[in-house]
């Protein structure tokens with residue numbers, strides 16, 4: 001909590017302006033930018049880090065969870081980048097692993113080909129409002145504070161940073177206590193083909209048995225066929241949008257990485273060396289906007305369908321224990337729709353929110369948060385932004401049949 005306040009009042013040069021300004025270049029942001037550009041709109045992306053792909057590259061979450069409906073830009077990315085993983089049938093789930101390094105390069109190239117201007121090292125700082133309307137954002141850049149003006153803004157920061165600053169009410173974590181899913185620092189090990197001397201740096205933990213591990217289980221993938229192992233076995237309690245929690249998590253996550261790697265070397269991976277640690281801890285859950293519709297557990301378990309569907313998934317309810325304990329709540333689902341209204345924030349005009357921070361309860365977001373769904377939401381948000389500009393309609397009033405028509409032209413298929 002701030003101890004006191006300072007007043008910042010200054011003029012900031014406008015560095016660029018576009019019809020559509022996307023903030024955050026993760027799965028939602030890259031898809032939003034591609035679809036807005038394909039819809040004929042000048043589009044820019046402001047990205048805090050040096051890469052596109054969000055958690056999928058930055059945090060090395062380099063495996064796509066299955067969502068049932070492999071469609072739109074997500075399908076296109078798989079067909080171009082991981083063609084061997086693409087199923088014949090539209091109705092099958094796929095769970096492909098990929099190289100986060102090559103994905104980073106692939107996304108750079110893809111957005112260049114599409115004609116999207118991406119600004120790296122450009123971190124959203126403040127929303128500039130004209131009454132209820134968002135008219136520009138101020139970002140911290142390598143040249144200092146710069147403004148970016150636009151007609152429609154798409155908040156794909158994962159944390160709803162833009163929406164929150166613009167005055168949209170936010171909710172965090174479990175309804176009863178606000179606890180969010182814990183964070184995980186992902187890492188990779190490589191099979192060296194010969195025994196490796198287990199190493200444990202000072203200050204790390206010696207795990208004796210599986211129950212001692214942070215998640216109380218093994219969770220890794222080795223399906224790329226190159227001797228690499230992608231490990232998701234650390235777990236740090238906290239909210240990744242809190243200054244204090246993320247500071248602790250980055251250090252504790254690293255302690256756990258060395259400790260889990262040491263455990264794996266002593267147990268079932270004696271020939272594996274630690275080969276890569278994600279540059280930042282993976283954040284599953286922070287803020288959700290208060291939107292025109294809030295997706296709930298009831299919608300998921302009852303396989304609810306919506307007229308204004310923009311994404312479909314059957315990914316399970318998947319809640320890593322918010323208390324930091326070892327349990328994980330995993331419940332299979334048959335599949336459900338996510339409505340457009342979940343991306344429309346209350347009170348603020350000229351803004352859509354796509355990706356994991358849409359309007360959803362703690363349980364509902366645990367299922368809709370995976371990458372393929374965020375790509376689908378981003379694609380719909382970019383298309384909706386273009387329609388709003390073309391027709392002069394406020395974002396909440398655009399024609400849903402027209403949105404569906406434009407998405408269909410981009411290869412999006414919804415199952416009935």
Ligand SMILES: Cc1cc2nc3c(=O)[nH]c(=O)nc-3n(C[C@H](O)[C@H](O)[C@H](O)COP(=O)(O)OP(=O)(O)OC[C@H]3O[C@@H](n4cnc5c(N)ncnc54)[C@H](O)[C@@H]3O)c2cc1C
Nearest residue numbers: 024026027028048054055065123124158282283355356371
């Ligand atoms: C540990 C972990 C394991 C996971 N496992 C899987 C899995 O196996 N498969 C799967 O499909 N999904 C998995 N997920 C979920 C999935 O990776 C994310 O939910 C998904 O990437 C969210 O996409 P997004 O675009 O909403 O946000 P993010 O991926 O979080 O991307 C947000 C982007 O916005 C940028 N940004 C943030 N703040 C600012 C700012 N102020 N200014 C400018 N840019 C900003 C960030 O740098 C980032 O690039 C996992 C997540 C975690 C954390």
